[in-house]
Each structure stands twice: as C-alpha cells, then as structure tokens.
Amino acid sequence: MIKVLMAKPGLDGHDRGAKVVARALRDAGMEVIYTGLRQTPEQIVEAVIQEDVQVLALSILSGAQDYLFPRIIELLKEKKIKDVLVVAGGIFPSEDVPKLEKMGITGLFGPGTTTGDIINFIQDKVKK
Amino acid sequence: MADKNDLKKIRKEMDEWEGKLAETLKKRPERKPSFVNTSGIPLNRTYTPLDMEEADYLADLNFPGDYPFTRGVQPTMYRGRHWTMRQYAGFATAEETNRRYRYLLEKGQTGLSVAFDLPTQIGYDSDHPLSQGEVGKVGVAIDSVRDMEALFDGIPLDKVSTSMTINAPAAILLAMYIVIAEKQGVTPDKLNGTIQNDILKEYTSRGTYIFPPESSMRIITDTFAYCSESVPNWNTISISGYHMREAGCTAVQELAFTLANGIAYIDAAIKAGLDVDTFARRVSFFFISQQDFFEEIAKFRAARRLWARIMKERFGAKKPASWMLRFHVQTAGSSLTAQQPDNNVVRVAFQTLSAVLGGTQSLHSCSRDEALALPSEEAVRLSLRTQQLIAHETGVTDVVDPLGGSYYIEQLTDEVERRAEEYIEKIDKMGGAVKATEKGYINKEIEESAYQYQKGVEDKSRIVVGVNDFVEEEEEKPADLLKVDPTVGESQKAKLKELRSSRDQSKVESSLKDLKKATENKKENLLPHFVNSVRSEATLGEICDTLREVFGEYQAA
Numbered sequence: 008m009i010k011v012l013m014a015k016p017g018l019d020g021h022d023r024g025a026k027v028v029a030r031a032l033r034d035a036g037m038e039v040i041y042t043g044l045r046q047t048p049e050q051i052v053e054a055v056i057q058e059d060v061q062v063l064a065l066s067i068l069s070g071a072q073d074y075l076f077p078r079i080i081e082l083l084k085e086k087k088i089k090d091v092l093v094v095a096g097g098i099f100p101s102e103d104v105p106k107l108e109k110m111g112i113t114g115l116f117g118p119g120t121t122t123g124d125i126i127n128f129i130q131d132k133v134k135k
Numbered sequence: 136m137a138d139k140n141d142l143k144k145i146r147k148e149m150d151e152w153e154g155k156l157a158e159t160l161k162k163r164p165e166r167k168p169s170f171v172n173t174s175g176i177p178l179n180r181t182y183t184p185l186d187m188e189e190a191d192y193l194a195d196l197n198f199p200g201d202y203p204f205t206r207g208v209q210p211t212m213y214r215g216r217h218w219t220m221r222q223y224a225g226f227a228t229a230e231e232t233n234r235r236y237r238y239l240l241e242k243g244q245t246g247l248s249v250a251f252d253l254p255t256q257i258g259y260d261s262d263h264p265l266s267q268g269e270v271g272k273v274g275v276a277i278d279s280v281r282d283m284e285a286l287f288d289g290i291p292l293d294k295v296s297t298s299m300t301i302n303a304p305a306a307i308l309l310a311m312y313i314v315i316a317e318k319q320g321v322t323p324d325k326l327n328g329t330i331q332n333d334i335l336k337e338y339t340s341r342g343t344y345i346f347p348p349e350s351s352m353r354i355i356t357d358t359f360a361y362c363s364e365s366v367p368n369w370n371t372i373s374i375s376g377y378h379m380r381e382a383g384c385t386a387v388q389e390l391a392f393t394l395a396n397g398i399a400y401i402d403a404a405i406k407a408g409l410d411v412d413t414f415a416r417r418v419s420f421f422f423i424s425q426q427d428f429f430e431e432i433a434k435f436r437a438a439r440r441l442w443a444r445i446m447k448e449r450f451g452a453k454k455p456a457s458w459m460l461r462f463h464v465q466t467a468g469s470s471l472t473a474q475q476p477d478n479n480v481v482r483v484a485f486q487t488l489s490a491v492l493g494g495t496q497s498l499h500s501c502s503r504d505e506a507l508a509l510p511s512e513e514a515v516r517l518s519l520r521t522q523q524l525i526a527h528e529t530g531v532t533d534v535v536d537p538l539g540g541s542y543y544i545e546q547l548t549d550e551v552e553r554r555a556e557e558y559i560e561k562i563d564k565m566g567g568a569v570k571a572t573e574k575g576y577i578n579k580e581i582e583e584s585a586y587q588y589q590k591g592v593e594d595k596s597r598i599v600v601g602v603n604d605f606v607e608e609e610e611e612k613p614a615d616l617l618k619v620d621p622t623v624g625e626s627q628k629a630k631l632k633e634l635r636s637s638r639d640q641s642k643v644e645s646s647l648k649d650l651k652k653a654t655e656n657k658k659e660n661l662l663p664h665f666v667n668s669v670r671s672e673a674t675l676g677e678i679c680d681t682l683r684e685v686f687g688e689y690q691a692a
Contacts, residue, residue, distance in 0.1 A: 019342070020340075020341050023382045044342050070619065075268050100508065101612055
C-alpha cells in the first residue's frame, strides 16, 4: 500500500484541496496521513521520517512556497531522504514551475486538476 | 394567497397540463432524470400559485424595511442609495496598499476593505521565524500603528468606511484604527466600518485562530461592550458564511452554520451581562454569492427572515435595528478557473447580480485573474465596473426586491429557510455552535459536501465550463499578473528594527504589563488596554504574545 503524507506548510489556512485529495487518495487504496494546518518545514520532514512515507504531498495557496519549498527540499537532503516522491498542489506562477521541478518537486498540480490525475501520477511514479 | 376557487381551477388545469406533458417527454426527454440545486433541494418543472397556498404576505414577506425583512432591511433599498462598492485589497507594504486604495477610490469605489497578510492575521510580527516567506503575500503586513498610519495616509477616516478582514487580533487592529483616526482629529464616534472578528469559522474553515474558544469569545464580547459605548457606528462583528462555503459546504449549510455561530455570539454577550438591544444592531453578516443564481437569492432572503425571527423570538430583542440582518457579499473565489480566465468575468457578473437581487448592503466582486494570482489593478477595475454597470445601467436597482412574489423564489426561500432551521435545531441539541465546532461536526459536514462537489465535477454531473467541458487545448497564459515584491519581508524587518530603537521602551513595557494584568482579570474589558498598548507603539506580535501568556494557544484536534 502506498503511504502518503499530506502536509500544509506555513500559515495558510486553505485546506479544502488537501482534504479532498487526501480522501480521494484513500478511496484509491492509499494510506494518507494529514498533518493539519501550520506545519513548519522541520515538522514536515520529521513526519516524513517518523511515518516512513513514500510520498510527500504539499498543499499551498498562500504564495509562500518560494521560501517553504526550497527549505523542505534542503531538509530532506540534509536527512539523506532520497526515495520519497514530492508532489505539490496549489497556485504556482507558471514561470516558477521549471524551478520547482528542477528542485525535485516532480508533480505540480494547479487549479482544475482532477483527483484522478493525481492518483495516476502517484501510482505511476511509485511503481517505478 | 390566491382565492380557494382559483386554486381549485389552477390545480385542475395543472393536472391536465401534466397529462399532456407525457407526449412531449416521450418525444423530447428532459436533460436529466431529476433537477437538484447545490443544497440538494429537488426542483420542480415550474412553480405556480399552488406553491404559495400557505403563504401569509404580511407575516412572511411584508414590506421592505418591515419585520421580518424578507424583502430588504430598508424601505427604499437601492432607490435611496446603492450598496457600498468595497473591493477587498491588500498586499506587500502599507505604502503600496495605500496606493491601491487611492486608485480604487479615484475609480469610484465607495468603501475600503483591508486584506492583511497571514502573520498579521495570526499575530506574529514580520520578523518572527514563522513569518518567513509569508510577509505581504496574501495581504498587507501591519506590525504596528506606524504601518497602520501609512496604510490610511491621506484618506479621511471620517468620510470613508473601512472593513477589515481580521479575526483573532481584530480588536487590536480596531485599536490601531482608533489611534490613527485620533491623529487625523477624528473621534471614535465618527468612525464607520467593520471588523470581521468571527473566530468560530476560523476553527472550522479559515484557519487564522490564535487563542482557545473561551478566551476568543471574551475578546469578542469585550469588543461588543466597548464599541456600543465608544465607537457606536462600528460593526463589531461580521459573522461569515463565506469561508465555510469556500471550504465546500452548500448554500443551506452556509446559512445554517453562520446563523448558528451568530446565536453563539449573542448568547455569549448576554451571558457576559450585556443587554441585547445595546449591541445587536452592530452585528453584521458576510455571505458568498455562488454560481446557482436563484438559490443564492433565496438564501439571502431566507437569511434576513430567519435572523429576524431568531432575534425577536429567541432573544427577545425589542428594537427593530436588532432584528435586521445586514450583510456584505463577496463573489465566489472558488468558482473562478485558471482555465480560460476571461470566463471569470462573466461568472463574477452573474454572482454580483444575484447579490444585488438578494439585497446586499456591501459588495466585493472578484477579479478574473484570481485563480492565478492576486488581482492586477486592471482586473480589479473591471470588477468594480461590473458593479457600477449593474447599479447604473441594468435598471434592477429601481424596484425593491424585484423577484419578490415569484412563485419559484418564494418557494425556494421557504425551503432554504426550513432546511437551515433543521440544521440549527441539530446544533442546538449538541449544545450550540461552540460545542458543535469543538466536536468537529461542522468540519465533517463541510468536508463531506466538498468531496461530493469534487466527485460531481469529475463524473461531469456538474459542468465547469473550460475545465471539464468546452476545454481549449491550447491556452494563452494571461500576462501582467501581479507579483508581490520579494523584498517586502526584508523591508518590514527593517521598519521593525527602526521602530524598536526609536520608541520609548519603558512606555511599551508598562502598557504591556497593564494589559497582562487586565487579561488575567476576566471582569476587565481589554479594549482600553489594546488602545494604550497600540499608542505606546507596542507591536501586534508583542500584544498578542502578552495575550498568549495568559490565554494559551488553540491546538487543532
């Protein structure tokens, strides 16, 4: 069973998307742990280790990803975590997308994405 | 309302009409086996006087400005004055946001609405570790009274009304407003505006809580008491369904949960020893205007009637002003699509129109680029123009409650009200909205509706134009999206450093000491202490930290 950590980094309170996706992933047979709101990068990476997940799914709509995402990736590297798939949902300016992908956030899901697309992406990547 | 004999005749004719329909349906079936609105209310093919058989015009509708205010809170509504055109705005620094406010006022906006950044909303200064990356992003950064002064620079506070979307630290931002008005020579009794100050929906759907419910409720009732004496024209709370709806609930749930929260605030104030008629006239509301046109209009009308009855019958309020539900509307951010963003202009126009037909007092229309970024100046102007167009060109503002008496609208108003009442009864049985929130009941209801909505989009039983149908393969990305200056965090930090080195530190310390003592004494009103602390140039973070020491912080379950 694929194990996913759904995380809300920063002070953003919008978690409709995170909760809907979490439930859809569960319905698709994955185990999902939702962190709740206001998680620091340190707390998120700690949870990745404690819960031993294969997927870290970040949800953010506040625009703070330009600080928070690099920090999370940096901490993952520090802790030598290499085999975790990192995906993110929210609003990302199109010019930032290549930068985020290069950083190692391979799945970026903007407004209008179906939960089906996210499920397929994760199943595909984790299998490989 | 029709004569008994007429109704008999209508019923007979309707039976015949339905008989004849069978043939039409065989030849041309309807688009769906059944029609249901977003609240799950089944919709008939058409509505007739038969649906209004039980209606009592004077008791249920009455005239505009008369109890139960179904048709509007003022007797002349928009024939007297249009709603306040109030675009929610704020980003980066106070100086930059001030420029946006002046631009909007110059373009004919009639009130201001402040969006604060997340650190301000959660009571952290811009130099707090948790503020990193967040400063100035979703709103303007306000650390102290100096920022507040810059925000309203050159804007006469006795002439303009200001709404502030601020909750956990709402009373502190109000204190800042009072202090900067003083500097302009404007006394508190001349101030007009609103603080959102609605903490209950923060726990369920918006997330900017600081303190646990009990302490938060004390700050709110302190605000009611202080303002009824000192800032009599200030709306002390704006009880909001908007965010619960954006989080995914239905129209009926939005109405029910909002009024249930309203009941909790009124209950708390009465328990704190206030007379309902001294503060209830300054309780205001905030709803969404979503895509289902008639359902929204019915919701606004049902809201007024239901609240009037709650205030009069449940709380025994005696003054008509205490019975009136006055509200602000914002069109639905979550209905906007990143795909084909120009379509959003049309969505917003429909939603704006239904808010006007529902009798709103104040209105924000979203902008076409909001699924992509904070709105650009040009996009906001178009939204303001949408309101001006409806106000001045369509003629819908020339008659009060123009849809009143429509068989469909009246039946739908009754049904929305009935279903909302059922929810309120259920919440009453749980011990009220505070308990229902703590138990997670409201959250569960919202989450379930959000999930069902998404399923509808994915199985295409719900069409979103440009997203799951009528899709364009190649789309051009809109240019000129607003980008918040990335140096704003650093410039706020520099301003804080300057503040901390130039203010009278002993004054700050003594005002915070007094505040702490007052916080420990439940009988003392906190508002005068907020005003003192603000005046001493204590920062928002320092004031909130003082409260945190006594109240602790809310831990989400």
